[in-house]
Amino acid sequence: MCGIVGYAGPVDGVDALGVVMEGLRRMEYRGYDSAGIVVQAQGALAARKKAGKLANLEELLSLDPLPLAVTAVGHTRWATHGGPTDENAHPHHSADGRLALVHNGIIENYAALRAQLVDEGASFTSETDTEIAAHLVARAYDEVGDLTEAMRLVANQLQGAFTLLALHADVPGTVVGARRNSPLVVGRGKGANFLGSDVAAFIEHTREAIELGQDQVVTITCDSIEVIDFAGAPATTRAYHVDWDARAAEKGGYPNFMAKEIDEQPRAVADTLLGRMDQRGHLALDELRIDASALRSIDKIVVIGCGTASYAGQVAKYAIEHWCRVPTEVELGSEFRYRDPVVTAKTLVVAISQSGETMDTLMAVRHAREQGAKVLAICNTHGSTIPREADAVLYTHAGPEVAVAATKSFLAQVAACYLLGLYLAQLRGNKFEDEVRAILAQLARVPDQIQQVLNSMEPVRALARQMADARVVLFLGRHVGFPVAMEGALKLKELAYIHAEGFAGGELKHGPIALIEPGLPVFVVVPSPRGRDSLHGKVISNIQEIRARGARTIVIAEEGDDAVRPYADTLIQVPRTPTLLAPLVTTVPLQVFAVELAMAKGHDVDQPRNLAKSVTVE
Numbered sequence: 368m369c370g371i372v373g374y375a376g377p378v379d380g381v382d383a384l385g386v387v388m389e390g391l392r393r394m395e396y397r398g399y400d401s402a403g404i405v406v407q408a409q410g411a412l413a414a415r416k417k418a419g420k421l422a423n424l425e426e427l428l429s430l431d432p433l434p435l436a437v438t439a440v441g442h443t444r445w446a447t448h449g450g451p452t453d454e455n456a457h458p459h460h461s462a463d464g465r466l467a468l469v470h471n472g473i474i475e476n477y478a479a480l481r482a483q484l485v486d487e488g489a490s491f492t493s494e495t496d497t498e499i500a501a502h503l504v505a506r507a508y509d510e511v512g513d514l515t516e517a518m519r520l521v522a523n524q525l526q527g528a529f530t531l532l533a534l535h536a537d538v539p540g541t542v543v544g545a546r547r548n549s550p551l552v553v554g555r556g557k558g559a560n561f562l563g564s565d566v567a568a569f570i571e572h573t574r575e576a577i578e579l580g581q582d583q584v585v586t587i588t589c590d591s592i593e594v595i596d597f598a599g600a601p602a603t604t605r606a607y608h609v610d611w612d613a614r615a616a617e618k619g620g621y622p623n624f625m626a627k628e629i630d631e632q633p634r635a636v637a638d639t640l641l642g643r644m645d646q647r648g649h650l651a652l653d654e655l656r657i658d659a660s661a662l663r664s665i666d667k668i669v670v671i672g673c674g675t676a677s678y679a680g681q682v683a684k685y686a687i688e689h690w691c692r693v694p695t696e697v698e699l700g701s702e703f704r705y706r707d708p709v710v711t712a713k714t715l716v717v718a719i720s721q722s723g724e725t726m727d728t729l730m731a732v733r734h735a736r737e738q739g740a741k742v743l744a745i746c747n748t749h750g751s752t753i754p755r756e757a758d759a760v761l762y763t764h765a766g767p768e769v770a771v772a773a774t775k776s777f778l779a780q781v782a783a784c785y786l787l788g789l790y791l792a793q794l795r796g797n798k799f800e801d802e803v804r805a806i807l808a809q810l811a812r813v814p815d816q817i818q819q820v821l822n823s824m825e826p827v828r829a830l831a832r833q834m835a836d837a838r839v840v841l842f843l844g845r846h847v848g849f850p851v852a853m854e855g856a857l858k859l860k861e862l863a864y865i866h867a868e869g870f871a872g873g874e875l876k877h878g879p880i881a882l883i884e885p886g887l888p889v890f891v892v893v894p895s896p897r898g899r900d901s902l903h904g905k906v907i908s909n910i911q912e913i914r915a916r917g918a919r920t921i922v923i924a925e926e927g928d929d930a931v932r933p934y935a936d937t938l939i940q941v942p943r944t945p946t947l948l949a950p951l952v953t954t955v956p957l958q959v960f961a962v963e964l965a966m967a968k969g970h971d972v973d974q975p976r977n978l979a980k981s982v983t984v985e
């Protein structure tokens with residue numbers, strides 16, 4: 368997820384640079400791998416861009432200023448294609464430098480488009496999918512002589528998720544944008560107009576916004592706003608007044624980043640899945656320095672992570688062993704190397720880390736490599752240490768996760784683990800291409816199912832507020848519901864500072880049931896009744912065991928599972944998914960419960976006490 372700002376102001380107006388830089392400051396949370404800005408002045412374009420935080424760009428501008436201008440476009444990057452370098456920073460230019468473009472999203476068919484351009488003699492200075500779009504829009508402009516039409520023609524060629532903004536040296540005072548599956552909002556000012564990834568881009572200047580719909584092209588000047596659809600017809604838009612203040616705008620109107628990031632989960636999972644499988648169903652890893660024969664010869668997989676990442680690894684274990692039939696262990700980063708693990712050149716270590724900097728996980732990766740293992744990183748942060756030291760990388764595309772407690776990165780990690788499992792299953796011959804496609808089709812439906820869960824969370828919020836004084840909460844689950852129970856307990860610990868514990872349902876009778884007393888709240892994550900070995904029936908027995916001792920049962924079960932209803936003091940229903948994919952929907956109520964209860968207790972849910980977003984010490 369990146370931050371984009373566009374501005375078209377009056378010829379005698381303020382300097383566009385200052386307006387756009389201020390917008391970028393308000394949207395730096397959307398991405399801080401690099402930043403850049405381009406202005407249009409005296410019939411030419413002038414740009415500056417720099418890897419790292421926005422402050423690096425500000426320093427560059429102070430040393431090497433841009434000319435005064437009334438039209439500008441800016442970008443803060445969260446890397447997807449290509450690492451966080453100066454060359455990969457936006458904006459990207461056409462070959463003749465007369466057009467500049469910034470982009471948020473993932474152009475799924477960029478490889479084919481790039482190959483076609485190279486065949487026609489184009490050369491590129493970056494590894495990004497964005498630069499391809501810049502060349503295409505410039506070429507279309509040279510053909511049709513109209514920037515809006517050029518953008519429309521190219522937008523129709525692109526697949527995936529994109530918000531594009533472009534400036535052209537020959538079209539003064541004009542910014543043109545296009546969006547598909549990625550946000551873009553217009554700010555209508557007095558004598559000036561704005562474009563942004565969200566209203567934080569221009570909230571200081573205007574609260575009159577226009578929301579753009581899917582597949583639309585927008586053209587702004589200082590005194591005009593025109594919107595057409597990808598077919599070229601005038602488009603309908605929705606104007607609204609923004610009643611947030613600037614700080615709230617950075618959170619998109621949410622009370623905290625935690626709530627915002629929980630709601631971003633459908634997009635985080637969808638973007639992580641986007642463009643991952645080619646036409647033959649082969650996984651497109653971001654970086655792969657492990658050849659297929661080595662992956663075929665793997666005889667053991669060890670998934671390493673800490674905290675929430677380790678629970679994603681536990682979900683991965685069930686999926687990978689079921690699909691690939693390869694023994695799969697899950698290890699805490701902090702424990703791995705101290706147990707003298709048996710690791711060989713035929714071991715694949717999968718290191719899961721949102722930040723890519725967790726020292727416990729990094730040290731485990733180094734140990735595994737010293738033992739000759741191949742390492743594949745699943746990470747959300749481009750250019751971080753763990754991916755750099757891995758042999759292969761599968762990036763999650765959850766966008767920056769600002770809140771310390773992991774939410775969208777967890778679901779994205781689980782989705783990435785499913786992709787890896789399917790890739791290995793197909794590569795090793797355990798699954799046919801059509802079987803992989805069938806599961807991918809089920810996965811593709813999950814973002815909408817997550818949205819369905821998010822749309823029905825008010826009762827869960829009310830329950831959380833009711834239980835604000837709870838002192839102990841237990842979480843039970845079996846099969847893939849067990850790591851979900853552990854993750855739900857961790858969320859409650861981290862955010863509400865309540866003693867919470869996750870158990871495997873079958874373990875209850877081996878000791879933990881002694882904890883059960885009248886009124887004790889217990890969440891139970893129930894597997895699908897369509898699963899295997901009547902596990903469903905065993906979980907119902909678990910619920911009966913705790914109810915018999917007075918527990919207050921809060922049951923998460925799939926829609927249509929009426930067998931659990933008599934045993935649930937509170938029943939939370941989630942959409943029906945295939946057994947192994949259930950964590951992507953059953954986790955969400957537990958996240959919402961934890962954040963709502965913590966807010967009811969007045970806690971800072973974005974920065975809980977004693978915690979850090981990335982633990983870079985052992």
Ligand code: AGP
Nearest residue numbers: 674675676720721722725772773
């Ligand atoms: C999760 O809510 C916590 N913030 C913590 O457990 C986190 O998952 C763990 O520290 C691992 O971080 P990483 O994914 O950045 O490696």
